[in-house]
Amino acid sequence: NELPRPVYMLQQISARLPHYNDSDPANRELRDAHKALWWSSFERMQAALRTVAQDLLEPTVSHKYFMSVTEDEITRGILNVGRSGNDCCLWFSRTFCNLADRVSDRSA
Secondary structure, X not given: XXXXXXXXXXXXXXXXXXXXXXXOHHHHHHHHHHHHHHHHHHHHHXXXXXXXXXXXXXXXXXXXXXOOHHHHHHHHHHHOOOOOHHHOOOOOOOOOOOHHHHOOOOOO
16 A cells, blocks of 8 residues: 655635735734744745755856746746847836835845
8 A cells, every 4th residue: 555645736825814815904013023923934945946956056047046036037937038129128126115224124
C-alpha cells in the first residue's frame, strides 16, 4: 500500500487570516496583526524560494525571483508588448508622504 501524497492548494490570504482585508475600523488591531503575520510569512517564503532559485537555477532564470514588482511590470507591460517605442507612452506618478518618518518601516 502506498501512502497518499499530500495535496497543496493555493488559498486566499484571508482563508487563514480572516482580518487581512477587513476594512472595519473596529477591527483595525486585528487587521494590523494579520497583515504583520502575513508579511513575516511572506518574507520567510520569499527567502526560501530565493535560496533555492540561486542554488539550482541559472542566473538568467533565477532573476525573476529577485526582481522588484516595478521591474516585472515594466518588462511585461512595456518591453515585451511587441510594439515600437513610438506607439506608446510611459508615465509614472508616485506620491511619497511622511517618507522621513517611515525610513525604517519595511512596508513603507
